[in-house]
Amino acid sequence: MLIDLSEVLSEPHKSIDEVVGTEMKEVKVNGSRFPVSRTQPVHIHVEYAGEKKLHISCETSLTVIIPCDRCLTDVPTDFTLSFEKQVNTALADGEDDGESDEANYIDGYHLDVEQLLYNEILVGWPMKVLCSEDCKGICSVCGQNLNEGSCDCEDTSLDPRMSVIRDLYKNFKEV
Structure with missing residues (x-):
């Protein structure tokens, strides 16, 4: 889902406050694909923060099916995403400093909501998933x-x- 940022970046600087759906069907991590079984609508708020910077806040939740690390049984894993970001659109436009990931989800005047969510899912990805604490494998x-x-x-x-x-x-x- 792409959100047009042209009104936020224009001179009057209108903010965007939308609830959008996501079409995320799977999450790819380290060459493996994990199906998404449940998604909630994404509440996203974008406002101008001065000097080509945006303040983005986002809330949603989804469930990803991840196999147990011991017995390979499918385990529904919930991700509740609630985050705020300061984004420098100048860095996204090509003035990359090598440390930012804005170019990953901002392309010109468009914000890719699914790529933004994907980045946050990767940050919160569990190190180990178990179906139960006493899993025998x-x-x-x-x-x-x-x-x-x-x-x-x-x-x-x-x-x-x-x-x-x-x-x-x-x-x-x-x-």
């Missing part, structure tokens, strides 16, 4: 989800040099 041999049941695979994660001790432990358990 998957078997490294057969791929069985250990939360749904156990498997009959032998635990090969031990050092082969410790096989004698493992055998002693098995014999001890049988007695």
